[in-house]
Amino acid sequence: MKNLTNLESVIRERLGQIKEVPPRNPKVAARARARFLAQAAAASEARHQRGWNFIFRKQQFAMNVVVTLLVIAGLFVGGGTTVKAAQDDLPNEPLYAIKTLSEDVSLQFQKDPEAKVERLMELAQTRVQEMDRLIASGQTPPDQVRVRLEQHLEQTLAVSSNMDDAALDRALPQLRDQLQQRDRDMQRLQAHAAQNAQPILNRTRTMLQTQLAVVGNGLQDHEMFRSAVRNGLVYEQTQTPPALGSSTPSTPPEEPSGQATPPPGNPGNGNGLGPTTDPAEPAVEVTATPNNNGTGTNPGNNSGGNNKDKDKDPKDKDPKDKDPKDKDPKK
Amino acid sequence: MRNLASKEQELIRLASQLDTEALAEIYDRYSPALYGYAMRLLNDTALAEDCVAETFARFLKSLQKGQGPRDHLRAYLYRVTHNWIVDLYRDSKPTSELDETLQSEEFTEEEVTKRISQKQIREAIHNLTPNQQKVISLKYLEDWSNEEIAQVLHKSVGAVKSIQHHALVSLQKLLMNGTDEELNQP
Numbered sequence: 001m002k003n004l005t006n007l008e009s010v011i012r013e014r015l016g017q018i019k020e021v022p023p024r025n026p027k028v029a030a031r032a033r034a035r036f037l038a039q040a041a042a043a044s045e046a047r048h049q050r051g052w053n054f055i056f057r058k059q060q061f062a063m064n065v066v067v068t069l070l071v072i073a074g075l076f077v078g079g080g081t082t083v084k085a086a087q088d089d090l091p092n093e094p095l096y097a098i099k100t101l102s103e104d105v106s107l108q109f110q111k112d113p114e115a116k117v118e119r120l121m122e123l124a125q126t127r128v129q130e131m132d133r134l135i136a137s138g139q140t141p142p143d144q145v146r147v148r149l150e151q152h153l154e155q156t157l158a159v160s161s162n163m164d165d166a167a168l169d170r171a172l173p174q175l176r177d178q179l180q181q182r183d184r185d186m187q188r189l190q191a192h193a194a195q196n197a198q199p200i201l202n203r204t205r206t207m208l209q210t211q212l213a214v215v216g217n218g219l220q221d222h223e224m225f226r227s228a229v230r231n232g233l234v235y236e237q238t239q240t241p242p243a244l245g246s247s248t249p250s251t252p253p254e255e256p257s258g259q260a261t262p263p264p265g266n267p268g269n270g271n272g273l274g275p276t277t278d279p280a281e282p283a284v285e286v287t288a289t290p291n292n293n294g295t296g297t298n299p300g301n302n303s304g305g306n307n308k309d310k311d312k313d314p315k316d317k318d319p320k321d322k323d324p325k326d327k328d329p330k331k
Numbered sequence: 332m333r334n335l336a337s338k339e340q341e342l343i344r345l346a347s348q349l350d351t352e353a354l355a356e357i358y359d360r361y362s363p364a365l366y367g368y369a370m371r372l373l374n375d376t377a378l379a380e381d382c383v384a385e386t387f388a389r390f391l392k393s394l395q396k397g398q399g400p401r402d403h404l405r406a407y408l409y410r411v412t413h414n415w416i417v418d419l420y421r422d423s424k425p426t427s428e429l430d431e432t433l434q435s436e437e438f439t440e441e442e443v444t445k446r447i448s449q450k451q452i453r454e455a456i457h458n459l460t461p462n463q464q465k466v467i468s469l470k471y472l473e474d475w476s477n478e479e480i481a482q483v484l485h486k487s488v489g490a491v492k493s494i495q496h497h498a499l500v501s502l503q504k505l506l507m508n509g510t511d512e513e514l515n516q517p
Contacts, residue, residue, distance in 0.1 A: 011506075018374070018472070028380060033359070044349040151351075
């Protein structure tokens with residue numbers, strides 16, 4: 001027993017040698033976070049879409065007729081009125097969920113990329129108007145509105161990045177104008193918003209300015225735009241954007257846990273584009289490609305034949321755990 | 332403690348619905364620790380980043396399939412992370428950790444000795460069985476309790492203690508191949 005305790009303390013001491021690890025590169029961490037959130041958003045949207053597909057494609061013709069008639073009847077009786085009434089609701093009001101649901105439905109049925117971009121920009125404008133109304137009534141816009149605005153704009157960029165060159169030539173100038181307009185809206189709101197609303201407005205402006213930089217680069221080089229959107233945007237707040245007519249700078253918002261803040265002396269390029277425009281850390285980005293697209297150094301990217309365990313739930317029995325020494329002594 | 336558990340249950344429930352805010356919160360809550368865990372075992376920033384990314388990608392994939400954890404989210408994520416590292420070593424054992432760095436830069440004798448020792452420790456851990464690796468890593472590198480480790484292994488606390496005992500003996504033997512005389516001391 002004494003020997004075992006001694007052995008444990010010796011092993012513990014030896015293992016202590018590898019306990020300390022260098023701090024994680026915050027920019028790389030932020031990019032990884034952005035990639036995961038993009039994957040999560042895509043998964044969420046895919047499930048949503050599958051739900052609608054189930055309703056509208058998998059049902060038999062007769063069921064379609066019944067559902068359609070019910071929907072039409074519902075619209076005449078009061079459903080349409082409800083949806084219409086919901087359009088004026090704010091996040092803290094009862095019909096807001098119906099409003100966002102109807103927006104999502106309208107997007108699902110929008111198949112033309114250019115029309116979809118247009119619709120998304122309308123929705124972005126709606127979110128800004130909601131912020132405006134909330135601030136005007138003395139309330140702080142909930143983060144839910146900013147997140148949804150971010151989703152609209154990121155989806156806009158994603159849809160645009162899949163356009164051909166001719167369509168992108170038409171879309172990018174419009175995107176730039178729209179983003180500039182939203183940024184001016186935010187700047188205007190900052191000027192008269194209460195102090196507790198400033199952080200969310202700052203974060204929104206940081207996002208808008210990052211996206212503007214990406215779109216601006218895209219006007220010069222479509223491939224750079226596509227690559228930047230594909231890699232995921234990181235919204236790093238290096239300084240508080242100034243408000244119109246505001247003489248004192250606002251307090252920068254607290255970064256969420258895991259969100260990057262550039263290290264001192266390495267302010268980055270300010271557009272959040274990452275390694276393609278940041279020569280400060282080429283090695284990290286070249287080797288670290290956790291994008292799960294089957295092209296990186298990632299041995300678990302689900303693309304190789306050896307990765308037979310990759311997709312299974314870890315609750316599944318691990319085939320390697322067959323060491324007889326690992327058996328439960330009670331059994 | 333109960334609040335933490337109920338908060339985690341709520342996060343799991345929302346994540347199973349692919350709620351993006353919940354998924355972001357889970358990422359923010361656990362990814363730094365998972366990165367540290369991967370770094371301790373791999374000592375390679377790029378691989379550790381890959382490991383964290385793949386852990387969350389697998390988590391997301393499980394959720395999409397309607398699977399994923401029903402409870403003990405942290406234990407689940409560490410299990411996925413550790414399985415990834417085990418697979419990595421099984422498929423292509425990283426050998427560059429020491430040689431490349433020592434060749435590319437100049438180190439003091441003390442630094443070289445330290446790195447050699449660290450490499451020996453990591454290799455010794457990777458030569459244990461997967462369950463032994465988990466117990467040793469979680470107990471001595473992450474300071475988890477036996478109860479918490481039992482959740483990762485889906486085993487009883489008694490089984491964890493047994494695995495720990497065998498793992499310590501195995502580690503002693505593996506490290507004895509190096510320069511350790513201290514392990515022989517009574």
